[in-house]
Amino acid sequence: MALNVPLLSELYDKHPKPAHITFQYGTAGFRTLGDQLDSVLFRMGVLAGLRSKKLDGKTIGVMVTASHNPEADNGVKLVDPRGEMLETSWESHATALANVNTATEFVDALDAFVKAVKIDLSKPARVVYARDTRPSGPALVAALEDGLKAIGAEAHDEGVQTTPILHYIVRCLNTKGTKDEYGEPTPDGYYNKLATAYKKLVGTKTTLQPLVVDCANGVGFFAIEKIAPLLDSHIKLVPQNVAVDTLGVLNHACGADFVKTQQKLPPSLASVLKPGERACSLDGDADRLMYYYLDERGQFHMLDGDKIAALVTAFISDLVKGSGLEGKIEVGVVQTAYANGSSTKYMEDRVPVRCVPTGVKHLHHAAEHFSVGVYFEANGHGTVLFSPSCLETLRTHEPSTPAHATSLKHLLSLTELINQAVGDAVSDMLLVEAVLAHRSYSGEQWDSLYADLPNRLVKVSVPNRNVFKTEDAERRLVSPPGLQTKLDELVRKYEGGRTFVRPSGTEDVVRVYAEARSRGHVDELAFKVAGIVYDSQNGDPAKRPR
Numbered sequence: 001m002a003l004n005v006p007l008l009s010e011l012y013d014k015h016p017k018p019a020h021i022t023f024q025y026g027t028a029g030f031r032t033l034g035d036q037l038d039s040v041l042f043r044m045g046v047l048a049g050l051r052s053k054k055l056d057g058k059t060i061g062v063m064v065t066a067s068h069n070p071e072a073d074n075g076v077k078l079v080d081p082r083g084e085m086l087e088t089s090w091e092s093h094a095t096a097l098a099n100v101n102t103a104t105e106f107v108d109a110l111d112a113f114v115k116a117v118k119i120d121l122s123k124p125a126r127v128v129y130a131r132d133t134r135p136s137g138p139a140l141v142a143a144l145e146d147g148l149k150a151i152g153a154e155a156h157d158e159g160v161q162t163t164p165i166l167h168y169i170v171r172c173l174n175t176k177g178t179k180d181e182y183g184e185p186t187p188d189g190y191y192n193k194l195a196t197a198y199k200k201l202v203g204t205k206t207t208l209q210p211l212v213v214d215c216a217n218g219v220g221f222f223a224i225e226k227i228a229p230l231l232d233s234h235i236k237l238v239p240q241n242v243a244v245d246t247l248g249v250l251n252h253a254c255g256a257d258f259v260k261t262q263q264k265l266p267p268s269l270a271s272v273l274k275p276g277e278r279a280c281s282l283d284g285d286a287d288r289l290m291y292y293y294l295d296e297r298g299q300f301h302m303l304d305g306d307k308i309a310a311l312v313t314a315f316i317s318d319l320v321k322g323s324g325l326e327g328k329i330e331v332g333v334v335q336t337a338y339a340n341g342s343s344t345k346y347m348e349d350r351v352p353v354r355c356v357p358t359g360v361k362h363l364h365h366a367a368e369h370f371s372v373g374v375y376f377e378a379n380g381h382g383t384v385l386f387s388p389s390c391l392e393t394l395r396t397h398e399p400s401t402p403a404h405a406t407s408l409k410h411l412l413s414l415t416e417l418i419n420q421a422v423g424d425a426v427s428d429m430l431l432v433e434a435v436l437a438h439r440s441y442s443g444e445q446w447d448s449l450y451a452d453l454p455n456r457l458v459k460v461s462v463p464n465r466n467v468f469k470t471e472d473a474e475r476r477l478v479s480p481p482g483l484q485t486k487l488d489e490l491v492r493k494y495e496g497g498r499t500f501v502r503p504s505g506t507e508d509v510v511r512v513y514a515e516a517r518s519r520g521h522v523d524e525l526a527f528k529v530a531g532i533v534y535d536s537q538n539g540d541p542a543k544r545p546r
């Protein structure tokens, strides 16, 4: 069977590529202004079909989202059969296809690709897709559908969903009828699975005070609306920032990225949250989660991905011990360079810790090496993976005491509550709430697990972020030449100082991270580093970022 060249060419011509743009499959797929992505969506439809054919007709997912980015941005990423990110080796194929300039080049590139990776075109292609609430979404989905049609894929539209729900559905579809069956492949199946597991896990524990949930004015609101009634009286969710139909407000002065980068309460919650109360923020597609609370004096305290990882790791480690499985199940943690130094120390005192480059795909794969792999980025993106052999151990272990049996039951509920496909803000939120209920922790008690080193994240605009190249899990720059030496000289002047610079894979900026012993020092360090980075590329100190 051959490619349908006339159909591919005809539909290709409906989606011309903007001449001046070079697209790149980045940290989480393609991301840029939504109105520039039409051609990319068409081509990703074709590629998703080919990926499915290559994998013998397994269902591939396509998510149209730009997650934490501003509303005008959009993006697309492919989801592999177990609900994980697209295999890395295909990212370069995606980039190559996104950048060809004519229908003939496109068909030739496809033809060469099909031969190179040995795709049997007679195999079926199955693709399921969804989008977030961005205004550019419907037109981009139409372009995607043309791509799916051009490759003859059997396609299913899940409409507006959170990113983790799409990942969940992909995993469910591909495991249906197997021993790894993951659940009912529908949004309702997802809500019921999580709610049931949550209620099992908290049982008769005292209900916590209501939880304010900042939905970032995005699709997360729909998920909160759907799951809240299923939780009965076990927890009351109070959704805020729910203006999903209002233009210009998605992720604006709210949401997980705002909280993490600004380290402050979204202004819209100022009149909602009272001293002593906790709240959380989702991001635009509900795959990131940040917690925070106001202390008795009304002061804001952030509980980020590192703090979530610490809370969850300690809880799971205790359950493993409590069920008599210590030595049989190894709990490990995966972090990135953004992890606060104090969190790394806290973890290293308890469990093995690995550091990998930014991006869920890196963390996810590293976490698979542990029986229970806890991975969280400081920005609130993460989950916990239970390996197949760990699941088998949990299912077959014979507890020798009632206390062992209880811990084992809780571990099994956790395997149902936690989204094994990808980081998921809603699932993670219920996980945190369950642990807080078990520990009887307030936000303040959770926060006291360790004290964060003051830290600062800054974005720097440069003409070409691709000249920035890193090594050592992004902790050191190898290009531009000489820059790392300057950073080393600078950081030595700050007690407990640490800094690194890396190009973002989702925004057109270079990111600067710094931490030091005092707030004053860290701010100074971060802005000096940003200045060095800016001057190295732009050369005009008068235009430095402030």
Ligand code: G16
Pocket: 027, 028, 066, 067, 068, 069, 283, 287, 288, 358, 359, 360, 361, 377, 379, 381, 503, 504, 505, 506, 507, 511
């Ligand atoms: C995506 C990735 C995350 C990553 C983040 C920022 O998150 O899934 O793993 O931490 O981008 O990446 P970068 O610093 O390269 O821009 P999201 O929530 O935007 O999908």
